[in-house]
Amino acid sequence: MPDRKRRLKILLLHMILLPTLIYTLSFFSLAPKSWTGVDEAVVEKVAKEHGREAKPPLINTEQGDLLLFIFLLGGAVGGFAGGYCWRMLVSEKKAPPQNTKDKP
Amino acid sequence: MKRYVIISFLAVAAPAHAMHISEGILPLGWATLWFALAVPFVALGCRELKRLSQVDLAMKPLVGLLAAVVFIISCMPIPVPTAGTCSHPCGTAISAILVGPFVSVLISTVALLIQALVMAHGGLTTLGADIVSMGIVGSFAGYGTFKGLRRFGASLGVAAFCAGVLTDWATYMTTSLELATGIRGSEPFLPLFTKIMIAFIPTQLPLGLLEGAMTAGMVTLLARKRPDLLVRMRLMKQQEIADARS
Numbered sequence: 001m002p003d004r005k006r007r008l009k010i011l012l013l014h015m016i017l018l019p020t021l022i023y024t025l026s027f028f029s030l031a032p033k034s035w036t037g038v039d040e041a042v043v044e045k046v047a048k049e050h051g052r053e054a055k056p057p058l059i060n061t062e063q064g065d066l067l068l069f070i071f072l073l074g075g076a077v078g079g080f081a082g083g084y085c086w087r088m089l090v091s092e093k094k095a096p097p098q099n100t101k102d103k104p
Numbered sequence: 105m106k107r108y109v110i111i112s113f114l115a116v117a118a119p120a121h122a123m124h125i126s127e128g129i130l131p132l133g134w135a136t137l138w139f140a141l142a143v144p145f146v147a148l149g150c151r152e153l154k155r156l157s158q159v160d161l162a163m164k165p166l167v168g169l170l171a172a173v174v175f176i177i178s179c180m181p182i183p184v185p186t187a188g189t190c191s192h193p194c195g196t197a198i199s200a201i202l203v204g205p206f207v208s209v210l211i212s213t214v215a216l217l218i219q220a221l222v223m224a225h226g227g228l229t230t231l232g233a234d235i236v237s238m239g240i241v242g243s244f245a246g247y248g249t250f251k252g253l254r255r256f257g258a259s260l261g262v263a264a265f266c267a268g269v270l271t272d273w274a275t276y277m278t279t280s281l282e283l284a285t286g287i288r289g290s291e292p293f294l295p296l297f298t299k300i301m302i303a304f305i306p307t308q309l310p311l312g313l314l315e316g317a318m319t320a321g322m323v324t325l326l327a328r329k330r331p332d333l334l335v336r337m338r339l340m341k342q343q344e345i346a347d348a349r350s
Contacts, residue, residue, distance in 0.1 A: 035181075035183050035188065035189060035190045036189055036190065037181070037189065037190050037191065038187075038189050038190070038191045038304060038307045038308075039124060039125070039126060041189045041303075041307075042300065042303040042304055042307075043125060043126070043129065043279070043283060043300075044126060044129070046283065046287070046296075046299070046300055046303065047129045047283065047287050050287040050288065050289060050291070050296075051287075051289070052128070052129055052130075052131075052286075052287050053128065053129075054126035054127060054128055054129055054227075055126075055127045055128030055227075056127070057127050057220075057224035057227065057228075058127060058227070058228050058229075059221060059224075059228070060224070061221075061222055061223070061224065062224075067222065070221070070222055071222075074222075085164075088161070
């Protein structure tokens with residue numbers, strides 16, 4: 001079936017192209033020493049030269065599942081706000097009812 | 105192709121630290137001063153958003169969407185082969201062009217606050233400085249450039265490109281200024297400011313151009329697909345759409 005063949009071709013294309021692109025991009029971001037952010041390469045380096053060092057973040061989200069909890073909290077609040085305002089956002093405002101009574 | 109690129113970026117996404125000043129780098133006095141400077145702009149942004157959404161309720165979801173765009177763009181690590189470092193564009197040019205500079209300041213504040221809280225991407229004490237550089241200076245530089253060039257008859261694409269480039273460069277110039285004033289101690293200001301700015305150039309020069317191309321791409325795409333949106337934002341006149349179609 002031509003449709004089935006087409007789908008198979010698309011699937012094969014996905015299977016080849018996607019890992020290739022992921023590999024290419026991860027090559028850039030996983031390089032061990034280089035590709036550091038300019039904050040490290042410039043901001044923190046110059047600050048250190050002048051006696052000021054970066055401190056650990058006030059809220060360290062790398063502790064346990066804190067980050068996961070924050071995402072859960074954010075999702076719950078965002079979901080509630082989205083749901084609460086849903087009708088207001090997606091539905092058109094109804095025009096005020098017109099007075100249908102004919103005036104004499 | 106677009107799908108591949110998006111999935112690939114998501115798969116290797118890692119926070120890029122760039123113009124965001126980390127916790128503890130700025131002395132308390134300077135950090136407070138930048139906060140004091142940022143607060144009125146954020147307040148005006150809230151007021152402007154309220155005014156705009158009273159006129160058109162669709163503004164709120166659009167602003168929410170732009171906040172997501174700025175959040176993603178401003179923590180998207182992009183390797184710059186000429187410098188061997190990573191940095192990120194700001195994304196404030198597109199938000200300033202579409203919803204105006206004050207609402208763009210508010211959008212940047214939300215994006216920067218979430219990054220500081222959740223990703224330790226920029227400090228909480230230095231949030232004011234980050235809002236000033238990326239939110240205020242970035243937004244106003246982009247908006248001013250876009251409006252100025254359009255007034256002189258530049259096309260949408262050219263004006264948006266220049267706005268994107270100047271937004272990026274102005275943001276990093278302000279970061280250099282904030283850093284130089286904060287850490288200089290008894291040293292003269294100008295040599296340190298120049299030194300930091302020069303250190304940013306190999307990374308931000310190409311990234312600024314990329315941000316310009318990105319902004320121009322987004323604006324021209326909107327002009328093609330949703331010209332009504334640009335007319336509503338007073339970026340285009342109805343006549344221009346009619347001329348383009350004929």
